[in-house]
Amino acid sequence: GAVVSQHPSWVICKSGTSVKIECRSLDFQATTMFWYRQFPKQSLMLMATSNEGSKATYEQGVEKDKFLINHASLTLSTLTVTSAHPEDSSFYICSAILGGFTEAFFGQGTRLTVV
């Protein structure tokens, strides 16, 4: 099946620094990827849609200047949490779609802790 890989799996950073999370489709080209965020004991919430070669589309309430998304190639999308603060601590997970399939394929997620 289609494999989506995220890196890193977990990261701890200091408040005020920026953190980059990578989402790669390993065996297929993904023109569209999605980024979700999960708070403890809550649902995964869609943050943004990432399209190769164009600007990301953010969901209502998501700060685009805080969460920078770049989809520079057909196999890689990155999420950069800028000037991270403890409230940004969360589980971030990406998904990608492959033509011909009715479901999305998910990465393993990244646990971000800001201290």
Added chain:
Amino acid sequence: GDSVTQMEGPVTLSEEAFLTINCTYTATGYPSLFWYVQYPGEGLQLLLKATKADDKGSNKGFEATYRKETTSFHLEKGSVQVSDSAVYFCALDPRGTYKYIFGTGTRLKVLA
């Protein structure tokens, strides 16, 4: 708006017990419905799906039927195993855009 309500866990069962995890949804139109499973340290894996009313998705002994009249998509398995211990997410795609709406997830623990 569109939403998914999933029973809270954790659910603890003995091996070979019957499993039901309830999932109900609110959506306009005809969404696709999914169950994803997340094993410890891994990503979300598609367990099963249904794309129209009365469809039954099944995989690895798990089943769920798309019930439009009750807006439900309950997950069932007749005999759970220790290896089924994981977190299960119910999700819907309301408009076929792959922008999923998830339930909160239900943690299942199966004891030997």
